[in-house]
Amino acid sequence: MAETLEAISERVVKCTLCDLSNGRKNAVPGEGMANAKLMIIGEAPGKYEDILGKPFVGMSGKFLNKYLELAGIDRSSTFITNSVKCRPPNNRKPVIEEISACRSYLISQISLIKPKLLLCLGTSACNSMEIRYQHLSEVRGRPMHLKFYGLEIECFVTFHPSFPMRFPKARETFLADLKEAKKIVGM
Numbered sequence: 001m002a003e004t005l006e007a008i009s010e011r012v013v014k015c016t017l018c019d020l021s022n023g024r025k026n027a028v029p030g031e032g033m034a035n036a037k038l039m040i041i042g043e044a045p046g047k048y049e050d051i052l053g054k055p056f057v058g059m060s061g062k063f064l065n066k067y068l069e070l071a072g073i074d075r076s077s078t079f080i081t082n083s084v085k086c087r088p089p090n091n092r093k094p095v096i097e098e099i100s101a102c103r104s105y106l107i108s109q110i111s112l113i114k115p116k117l118l119l120c121l122g123t124s125a126c127n128s129m130e131i132r133y134q135h136l137s138e139v140r141g142r143p144m145h146l147k148f149y150g151l152e153i154e155c156f157v158t159f160h161p162s163f164p165m166r167f168p169k170a171r172e173t174f175l176a177d178l179k180e181a182k183k184i185v186g187m
């Protein structure tokens, strides 16, 4: 019988596969629809995500919610998670070893949800999906077909919301990317 999202989450909250387990208050497996057409992958839980055990509930989350809404995407119809499920110390970027250790949970979630599109937010999400590039602009804003650990999946890369949050000039592009992702999914 196929594993459920709840069963994956139960494995995540007990996980000690990498050192990020040492500093977490709560692991953040992800949340959303089990049959979501759009699955969103961010970077890592921050302070508020760690406290609440939920993804994208801090400043970046509020910014993402606003732009999803502007793009006409209902967040509650998506599944949203991160490249690592536990908060890195001082909100540093997760390192490749941590992303690799956490990848099996992501693969399990993707296998179960079978989204029409994976929306990768920023470099850590790309590292999770093993999308290689010198600069994000090489892969940002265009659909790509990936073969990934036995899965075939459509991906679309855009900025992590913390980037357009800090750099207003990137907001128009971020919104255009979200609208394009919506169009691809047919939401």
Ligand code: SF4
Residues within 6 Å of the ligand: 012, 015, 016, 017, 018, 019, 020, 021, 027, 084, 085, 086, 098, 101, 102
């Ligand atoms: S970040 Fe992922 S691999 Fe590391 S302890 Fe948390 S759940 Fe396990």
